[in-house]
Amino acid sequence: xxxxxxxxxxxxxxxxxxxxxxxxxxxxxxxxxxxxxxxxxxxxxxxxxxxxxxxxxxxxxxxxxxxxxxxxxxxxxxxxxxxxxxxxxxxxxxxxxxxxxxxxxxxxxxxxxxxxxxxxxxxxxxxxxxxxxxxxxxxxxxxxxxxxxxxxxxxxxxxxxxxxxxxxxxxxxxxxxxxxxxxxxxxxxxxxxxxxxxxxxxxxxxxxxxxxxxxxxxxxxxxxxxxxxxxxxxxxxxxxxxxxxxxxxxxxxxxxxxxxxxxxxxxxxxxxxxxxxxxxxxx
Amino acid sequence: xxxxxxxxxxxxxxxxxxxxxxxxxxxxxxxxxxxxxxxxxxxxxxxxxxxxxxxxxxxxxxxxxxxxxxxxxxxxxxxxxxxxxxxxxxxxxxxxxxxxxxxxxxxxxxxxxxxxxxxxxxxxxxxxxxxxxxxxxxxxxxxxxxxxxxxxxxxxxxxxxxxxxxxxxxxxxxxxxxxxxxxxxxxxxxxxxxxxxxxxxxxxxxxxxxxxxxxxxxxxxxxxxxxxxxxxxxxxxxxxxxxxxxxxxxxxxxxxxxxxxxx
Numbered sequence: 001x002x003x004x005x006x007x008x009x010x011x012x013x014x015x016x017x018x019x020x021x022x023x024x025x026x027x028x029x030x031x032x033x034x035x036x037x038x039x040x041x042x043x044x045x046x047x048x049x050x051x052x053x054x055x056x057x058x059x060x061x062x063x064x065x066x067x068x069x070x071x072x073x074x075x076x077x078x079x080x081x082x083x084x085x086x087x088x089x090x091x092x093x094x095x096x097x098x099x100x101x102x103x104x105x106x107x108x109x110x111x112x113x114x115x116x117x118x119x120x121x122x123x124x125x126x127x128x129x130x131x132x133x134x135x136x137x138x139x140x141x142x143x144x145x146x147x148x149x150x151x152x153x154x155x156x157x158x159x160x161x162x163x164x165x166x167x168x169x170x171x172x173x174x175x176x177x178x179x180x181x182x183x184x185x186x187x188x189x190x191x192x193x194x195x196x197x198x199x200x201x202x203x204x205x206x207x208x209x210x211x212x213x214x215x216x217x218x219x220x221x222x223x224x225x226x227x228x229x230x231x232x233x234x235x236x237x238x239x240x241x242x243x244x245x246x247x248x249x250x251x252x253x254x255x256x257x258x259x260x261x262x263x264x265x266x267x268x269x270x271x272x273x274x275x276x277x278x279x280x281x282x283x
Numbered sequence: 284x285x286x287x288x289x290x291x292x293x294x295x296x297x298x299x300x301x302x303x304x305x306x307x308x309x310x311x312x313x314x315x316x317x318x319x320x321x322x323x324x325x326x327x328x329x330x331x332x333x334x335x336x337x338x339x340x341x342x343x344x345x346x347x348x349x350x351x352x353x354x355x356x357x358x359x360x361x362x363x364x365x366x367x368x369x370x371x372x373x374x375x376x377x378x379x380x381x382x383x384x385x386x387x388x389x390x391x392x393x394x395x396x397x398x399x400x401x402x403x404x405x406x407x408x409x410x411x412x413x414x415x416x417x418x419x420x421x422x423x424x425x426x427x428x429x430x431x432x433x434x435x436x437x438x439x440x441x442x443x444x445x446x447x448x449x450x451x452x453x454x455x456x457x458x459x460x461x462x463x464x465x466x467x468x469x470x471x472x473x474x475x476x477x478x479x480x481x482x483x484x485x486x487x488x489x490x491x492x493x494x495x496x497x498x499x500x501x502x503x504x505x506x507x508x509x510x511x512x513x514x515x516x517x518x519x520x521x522x523x524x525x526x527x528x529x530x531x532x533x534x535x536x537x538x539x540x541x542x543x544x545x546x
Binding site: 088 | 416419444445447448451452455496497500501503504505506507508509510511515516517518519520521
């Protein structure tokens with residue numbers, strides 16, 4: 001993991017209140033710092049302010065309070081388009097973010113907005129489509145693609161724009177396990193090649209487990225943050241926050257009730273297997 | 284819904300499929316215009332041969348064109364009959380009260396019938412050989428001169444292409460909503476007119492609401508990808524005008540001359 005100490009995202013004292021929410025703050029004095037090249041998962045139950053936070057990062061929601069600095073640029077009216085070039089976002093619903101009439105048109109959409117020359121566009125679009133493994137579907141219409149394929153196209157559209165930050169706003173929540181795995185694998189590969197910063201807002205515990213750092217939001221505030229191992233060791237406390245826990249953690253809880261001795265730290269599936277088979281060996 | 288041939292696209296690889304959509308659009312409209320020049324049998328014969336040879340070139344089965352005419356058959360028959368019985372002049376064959384069967388009436392009826400068929404064939408040919416998206420591109424390109432009078436050409440074209448892109452998506456959704464409502468006991472296509480109209484409401488309202496949500500999501504996604512409006516955008520898709528298209532225009536001009544001569 002590359003940890004250059006450059007802070008690519010700095011958020012300080014962010015407050016946000018939706019109209020007609022009678023004084024309920026969606027974001028309440030939220031401060032977060034994210035390093036370049038880091039993969040951060042943001043988890044929290046519904047209504048904890050995750051999506052609000054994501055949308056305020058690239059100015060889709062007006063700042064009401066606090067400050068956001070992206071890659072040294074403070075977010076303001078004048079800089080918003082510059083910042084949007086740096087941030088690529090993949091949203092939840094595969095169908096509702098597909099702008100183009102065919103796969104290649106959709107991937108080119110972001111580049112057209114930047115007024116990039118057609119010759120450059122063509123190479124970038126072809127590359128991006130190839131990178132997400134959709135080359136055979138270049139001329140396909142969205143109505144003939146599966147949800148996972150549409151999300152991969154959305155990803156290709158972002159890749160073509162070559163942003164430094166990728167935000168996944170529950171990008172895998174409407175996919176089947178197969179599609180989810182495909183999209184996540186693509187993102188992992190991409191991250192290895194380009195070393196971009198990934199911010200994934202998710203309910204999916206496996207997605208969170210693959211992050212460098214997990215931030216837990218509750219009621220528009222950061223309640224806790226740490227490595228996946230630290231966070232998942234809370235076990236039951238995560239349940240109280242309305243979050244799922246990984247399978248080994250569930251197994252641990254079930255075995256503890258059967259009076260099987262269990263370590264307190266978080267175990268990955270492999271380490272759990274190792275632990276179990278060494279449990280009764282008298283070596 | 285599957286009976287609708289007009290507006291359907293048939294993938295293929297004929298000369299017509301490869302033509303510039305702008306040329307096709309202009310030529311089709313022009314052709315429909317000059318059909319009205321024809322007022323004699325030889326002229327109609329020329330038009331008929333011309334249309335049929337285009338159908339042959341397109342390599343699309345004639346069935347499709349016949350199917351395209353079928354939904355409009357009653358309208359055509361009604362119009363033709365009106366023409367036959369209410370046009371006066373020439374030799375009278377038969378008379379009964381205010382209905383007369385005259386030579387001119389019969390001729391007029393036959394002309395009207397031919398006109399209808401030719402127009403439907405031509406417009407079906409246009410939509411069968413041109414993907415809807417190319418048509419949207421063509422319309423955008425042809426509207427460009429209107430920019431001078433501040434007409435938002437680019438925005439209209441974007442709306443058109445987004446609308447086209449969402450047609451199948453919304454169709455699927457309509458089917459889903461209908462089935463979901465059927466599962467809850469809503470009867471579609473049952474009972475009298477008023478009852479049927481009431482049964483549409485449980486489809487229409489969810490469809491409307493979800494379209495609003497869709498539009499909201501789409502606008503957000505577009506903005507996140509840097510969409511600031513039509514200014515300063517480049518275009519990924521471009522239309523190429525080839526020799527073929529110029530030839531089509533020449534053919535139209537020749538056809539016009541022939542029709543004027545044969546009047």
